[in-house]
Amino acid sequence: MVQSFFVWIWPAIVVELRHLRYFVAVADSLSFTGAAERLGVSQPPLSQQIRDLEAELGTPLLWRTSRSVALTPAGTAFLARARRVLTEVEEASAEARDVGAGRTGTLDIGLTGSILAGPLGRLIRCFGERYPAVLVRLHEMPPGEQQAALHAHRTDLCFLRRPPDDPSLRVVRAWREAVGVALPVGHRLAGRAAISLSELSDEPFVSLRLRDSRFATSLRDACLSAGFAPRIMQQVVEAASLVNLVAAGLGVALVPESIGAQPRPDIAYRPLAGPAPVADVCALHRAPAGAVTENFLGLMRDALGRMDDASPAAGSLAAGSSVAS
Missing domain, CATH: 3.40.190.10 (Periplasmic binding protein-like II)
Structure with missing residues (x-):
């Protein structure tokens, strides 16, 4: 429980949250003995805190006799405000904890x-x-x-x-993801179980836009490593558009498995045989997160269950990672 923060009540008047807690406890039980037991403190320090609060405010908040404790009119008015302050502090503390823990x-x-x-x-x-x-x-x-x-x-x-x-x-x-080739359903290679990149050397290609996509650039480079420069006829922004162009017969496309393997009657998706590019997906964030x-x-x-440890740079993923920069 917070005890040492200060609360501004009005200009030139400052009290501690501990004063408010002690006062509310006494006001609730109308007993210094009962309030001390509730708070887990001894009675003399509690009485002194209430006297300090009254001195700070310049008015008595409690009437005390040897047998009873009662609120003064000022105490009744102050009690409502004190309760609201303590509630707001608790709510602010809970909110701060939730934000700090990422729960909100x-x-x-x-x-x-x-x-x-x-x-x-x-x-x-x-x-x-x-x-x-x-x-x-x-x-x-x-x-x-x-x-x-x-x-x-x-x-x-x-x-x-x-x-x-x-x-x-x-x-x-x-997560890891493979790359395959999307073909028009009647394509000459559509009946194959797997297709090597080199077998696509004479095909027209549709591609993600090279100037926007490092992934598209890596696919082009994979074709170059396989011995040919892909003949790119059309470039688009979204992979979903690629399969539509393939279905229209405008070319073949190298696409992530999650895109190509979605059932379509006008598309044949086949995995790549032999050494092939990958479509692993990476998450990026600022540091610290x-x-x-x-x-x-x-x-x-x-x-x-397939995440590598965070790396300080895009090209420094854990050894053995298939993610290229």
């Missing part, structure tokens, strides 16, 4: 819409069930804008498939 507040998450095709939506639901007083707000934006949003404190957390090289941000791998962000990351760690 807001969590702003930056992401692309395709990230929600994975487990993030379920994580947000579980987080809301565990922390119902935290407001989670989602902000869809291109990958290139998410880094700036973190630095500008517009978001607390963002999710990217390829984190930027930014030593001021912490990066954790949220706030309590709400830490709670979300903790829930993600518990739920997914």
